[in-house]
Each structure stands twice: as structure tokens, then as C-alpha cells.
Amino acid sequence: MKFGVVQFPGSNCDYDCYYALKNILKAPVEMIWHKEKEHNLKGYDCIVLPGGFSYGDYLRVGAIARYSPIMTAVIDFALKGGLVLGICNGFQVLTEAKLLPGALIRNECLHFICRQQTIRVENIDTPFTKLYHKEQVLKIPIAHGEGCYYADEETISELENHHQVLFRYCDARGEITREANPNGSLSNIAGICNRERNIVGLMPHPERAMEECLASLDGRLLFESIVIQLK
Amino acid sequence: MWLVKIKVRLKKGVLDAQGKTTQQALLALGFHQVKEVRIGKLIELKLDGESREEVEKEVRDMSQKLLANPVIEDFDYEIEAREE
Numbered sequence: 117m118k119f120g121v122v123q124f125p126g127s128n129c130d131y132d133c134y135y136a137l138k139n140i141l142k143a144p145v146e147m148i149w150h151k152e153k154e155h156n157l158k159g160y161d162c163i164v165l166p167g168g169f170s171y172g173d174y175l176r177v178g179a180i181a182r183y184s185p186i187m188t189a190v191i192d193f194a195l196k197g198g199l200v201l202g203i204c205n206g207f208q209v210l211t212e213a214k215l216l217p218g219a220l221i222r223n224e225c226l227h228f229i230c231r232q233q234t235i236r237v238e239n240i241d242t243p244f245t246k247l248y249h250k251e252q253v254l255k256i257p258i259a260h261g262e263g264c265y266y267a268d269e270e271t272i273s274e275l276e277n278h279h280q281v282l283f284r285y286c287d288a289r290g291e292i293t294r295e296a297n298p299n300g301s302l303s304n305i306a307g308i309c310n311r312e313r314n315i316v317g318l319m320p321h322p323e324r325a326m327e328e329c330l331a332s333l334d335g336r337l338l339f340e341s342i343v344i345q346l347k
Numbered sequence: 348m349w350l351v352k353i354k355v356r357l358k359k360g361v362l363d364a365q366g367k368t369t370q371q372a373l374l375a376l377g378f379h380q381v382k383e384v385r386i387g388k389l390i391e392l393k394l395d396g397e398s399r400e401e402v403e404k405e406v407r408d409m410s411q412k413l414l415a416n417p418v419i420e421d422f423d424y425e426i427e428a429r430e431e
Contacts, residue, residue, distance in 0.1 A: 176416055183413065212416065219418040221357075222364045266361055266419060300362060 117346040119145040120160040122190065122206075124181045129167030129203065129321065136323040137164075141339050153185035156192075161346045162199040163190055165206030167259070167321060177220060177262045178208030187213060199243055199342060200315045204260055207307070207317030216310055216317045217275065218267030220260075224300025228261040232331065233298060235306045235320055236286040239279045242313045243345035247337040253290040254283075254334035256320035258298060258306075263319040265301035265308075272302055283307035283318055349394055349402045353424045355415045356387035390414055393429070402426055 119137050123130045130147065137145040148155060148163075157163060170181035181187070187209075194200045194215050202210040210216045223229060232255055237248040248254075267275070275281050283306040287296040297304045299319075307318025322335030357363045363385050370384035396402035406424050415422040 175414070179413060179416065211418070217418075219416055221361065221419060224362060224364050226364050226368055264362065264364075268418075300364070 117144060117161050117343070118159055119143055119162045119164060120148045120157065121145060121164045121166055122148050122150060122186055123166075124150045124168070124170035124184055124209075126170045126172055127166050127168035127205070129205075129323065132321070132323045133164050133166045133203070136326045136335075136339060140326045140336070141343060143339075143343055148186060150181070150184040150186045153188070155186055155189050157189045157198070160193070160198070162201065162342050163193060165190070165200070165202040165209050166323075167204030167206060170205055170209065173262070176212070178205060178210075178212040181205075181209045182212035191215065194315050197312065197314050199345070201244065201342070202315075202317040203321055203323065204263075204319055207319055208262065210315060210317045215315050216308060217271045218265055218308070220262050220319070221264045221266050222262050223260070223264050223298070225298075228259075229263070229298050230259040231257065231298075233258045233306075233320055234286050234288055234290075234296070235283045236290050236292065238281050238284055239309075241279070242282060242309050242316065242341075244309070244316045244338055244341055245282055247341040247344065251290060253286060253288070254325075255332040256322055256325045256335055257332075258320045260299070260319055263299040263301065265303075265305040265319075267302065275305075275308055276303070278311055280308050280311065280313075281305055282309055282316060283320065348429045349396055349399075350427045350429045351392040351394065351402065351406050351424055352427075353390040353392065353406065353410055353414055353422055354387055355390065355410075355420050355422045356385060357419055358421050361419050387420075399426055399428070
């Protein structure tokens with residue numbers, strides 16, 4: 117079992133993911149530089165697209181990274197059923213690459229929001245969420261300026277019908293309310309998966325909720341779910 | 348040489364938080380006649396091409412692939428012939 121963390125120019129949560137996987141989960145993990153055009157990702161079981169500001173968020177968030185050399189291999193890996201996790205900017209890259217539906221646009225409030233957030237686990241039948249229990253409320257930090265999830269009505273109902281919404285912003289009691297929605301995301305969506313359930317994108321940062329000193333351990337089960345899936 | 352101006356706008360129905368905030372600022376400045384503000388992007392390109400048709404095909408292709416995201420944005424463009 118091996119994880120790969122892709123580094124784009126402007127990624128800044130790459131080492132957070134690397135540290136979380138290597139030091140906390142004790143899982144084999146390697147960094148993959150985005151320019152490795154010939155890389156076929158052979159030997160990897162899960163690819164993480166980390167948070168950050170790839171290519172300075174120029175043009176649109178994730179738009180340039182989506183055509184980065186490594187992405188040909190990532191798309192191929194994902195379409196063959198490999199596990200792909202996009203966190204924050206990684207989620208934005210996955211939507212730009214059309215591996216996940218919808219788009220992430222400017223937060224409704226226009227602020228960059230960096231704080232602890234409560235989210236509710238909506239679906240546990242994925243390799244990424246299997247160790248959580250349904251409707252479990254998690255404390256996971258968010259840090260984004262463009263996290264407002266948007267898709268047309270038809271796409272939203274498809275996501276709901278196929279149980280592809282994995283996380284929603286909620287209040288401390290687990291209620292899905294407008295007040296608990298930090299960025300204006302439709303249906304309070306914080307994270308989704310594809311229909312085949314091997315590609316996940318979420319705006320919150322589970323890799324920053326892995327140790328007591330970070331005030332939450334709630335991100336651990338996401339990575340542990342993947343490890344158990346791959347064992 | 349051709350000069351192409353591509354306008355990229357958020358689709359109707361997609362929340363334009365920047366536009367909304369700018370509208371509020373205009374209203375606060377006393378421009379009460381402002382009913383809506385939508386903010387987009389203007390992308391100017393200079394490119395080579397044998398004919399207007401060829402340039403148009405390229406521009407549509409690059410807009411759909413990269414310059415605009417069809418999930419949230421519409422685009423249109425103007426093409427002008429320029430002296431070298």
C-alpha cells in the first residue's frame with residue numbers, strides 16, 4: 117500500500133498531508149512533483165491532491181493545475197478505479213478536471229475563512245468514510261476563499277439520489293442550517309464523491325485534525341478508512 | 348495577426364458575490380439607479396491564423412477547454428484583424 121501526494125507549484129498543504137500519513141498513520145507515502153509527465157503512478161494505491169493555491173489561483177482556482185503534466189496520469193488512475201482524494205484546492209482541481217461534478221466559486225461572504233468548522237458525515241459507504249458513523253459530527257478546519265459549491269439543479273439532485281454527498285456543513289448539534297453554512301455552498305455541501313465512489317473532494321482539511329494539539333482528531337478516521345480499505 | 352477579446356461571465360443563476368458587493372457599494376455612493384452588477388473577465392489574445400474561421404475555431408476550443416468553465420461561466424468573443 118502506498119500513498120502519493122501531488123505537489124503543484126503553490127500547493128501548501130502538501131507537507132501537512134505527507135506528515136499526517138507518514139508520521140501519524142505510519143503509512144508509506146511519497147511526494148510526486150507535478151511535472152512528471154511520464155509518471156504512470158504504478159505502485160500507488162491512493163493519490164492525494166493537497167490544498168494550497170496551485171498556480172496562484174490564476175484564471176480560476178484549480179484551472180491551470182488541471183492541465184499540469186501529472187494530471188494525465190491522475191485522471192487515468194482515477195478512471196481505472198484508483199482512490200483519489202482532493203482536499204480544498206485539490207477538490208477544486210478535481211472539479212476542473214471533471215473527475216467530480218460542479219464547481220467551487222467565491223465564498224458568498226467574500227472573506228477568506230480560516231477556522232474550525234463542524235461538518236456532518238452524510239454517507240459512509242465509501243472507502244474514505246467507512247469508519248465514521250452516519251450523521252457523525254466532525255470538527256475539521258476550513259481555510260478557503262473559494263469554497264462555495266455550485267452545480268445546476270439536475271446535478272445536485274443526481275448527487276443526492278446517488279448518495280454522493282459525503283459531508284455537509286452543520287452546527288454543533290449536527291443540524292444543517294443556513295447559519296452553519298460558512299460559504300454559501302448549495303445544500304451545505306462540504307464534500308462529495310463520484311458515482312463510482314473512488315474519487316472524493318472536500319473543502320475542509322482532515323489532515324489538520326489528526327492530533328490532540330490541533331484540537332481535533334476527527335480527520336484521522338478518513339485516512340484510516342483508506343488504509344483499511346487498501347490493506 | 349488577429350486580436351481576440353474574450354469575455355467570460357458567470358452564468359445567470361450563479362451567485363456573483365463580487366458583483367453583489369460592488370452593487371451595494373455603488374448604492375452606498377448614491378448610484379441608486381443600479382439594479383444589478385455582474386463582474387466577469389476580459390481576456391485579450393494576439394494570435395496567428397490563416398483565416399477568421401480558423402481563428403474562431405481555435406478561440407472556441409481554448410475557451411471551452413481552459414479560459415471558461417462551462418459549469419459556471421459563459422463566454423463570447425470579438426475577433427479583429429490587425430496589421431503585423
